[in-house]
Amino acid sequence: xxxxxxxxxxxxxxxxxxxxxxxxxxxxxxxxxxxxxxxxxxxxxxxxxxxxxxxxxxxxxxxxxxxxxxxxxxxxxxxxxxxxxxxxxxxxxxxxxxxxxxxxxxxxxxxxxxxxxxxxxxxxxxxxxxxxxxxxxxxxxxxxxxxxxxxxxxxxxxxxxxxx
Ligand code: COA
Numbered sequence: 001x002x003x004x005x006x007x008x009x010x011x012x013x014x015x016x017x018x019x020x021x022x023x024x025x026x027x028x029x030x031x032x033x034x035x036x037x038x039x040x041x042x043x044x045x046x047x048x049x050x051x052x053x054x055x056x057x058x059x060x061x062x063x064x065x066x067x068x069x070x071x072x073x074x075x076x077x078x079x080x081x082x083x084x085x086x087x088x089x090x091x092x093x094x095x096x097x098x099x100x101x102x103x104x105x106x107x108x109x110x111x112x113x114x115x116x117x118x119x120x121x122x123x124x125x126x127x128x129x130x131x132x133x134x135x136x137x138x139x140x141x142x143x144x145x146x147x148x149x150x151x152x153x154x155x156x157x158x159x160x161x162x163x164x
Contacts, residue, residue, distance in 0.1 A: 008077075017145075030064060033068055033083060088102075
């Protein structure tokens with residue numbers, strides 16, 4: 001039977017830290033489903049269609065990574081897809097409490113689904129999407145944090161909003 005894992009998130013936008021985690025997961029499972037949250041509990045810079053398109057562009061080189069969207073409870077989506085593993089990245093100690101609560105809540109709701117924690121490369125362990133958006137919005141260089149496709153998408157987004 002094919003083993004599959006779901007890596008869910010907002011991916012607004014996908015960072016090199018996310019890619020690092022995708023690579024690690026793709027080496028362990030037959031299929032990695034990158035599940036882009038349609039309506040995350042926060043406002044996004046990129047629409048869900050843009051986040052999906054960018055994620056597809058960036059992960060296009062991996063044969064066992066599929067990009068999809070989901071709405072509602074993550075465990076319901078995992079059940080629908082027949083996946084028993086949710087992958088989460090732990091970057092710093094500060095991630096722990098939130099992740100701990102989310103993993104235990106998901107386990108209570110769906111005991112058959114396991115959360116698997118992985119650590120991204122040290123060099124990416126402090127990056128998050130908000131920082132990337134902030135740097136890009138202020139005209140800074142984000143090429144050390146995101147792929148070339150995302151650099152370009154951010155440039156277009158902030159170029160558009162400043163009327164360039
Ligand atoms: N490298 C770089 N950044 C990373 C990262 C990594 N490896 N892992 C996480 N991050 C960043 C994200 O970019 C994000 O940054 P931002 O907040 O600055 O934009 C931040 O860390 C938080 O990301 P994450 O923990 O992945 O959360 P998320 O908000 O993107 O996604 C969902 C959370 C969508 C998976 C979660 O809310 C969910 O499952 N929702 C569905 C509803 C549900 O089932 N609720 C019950 C849950 S108990």
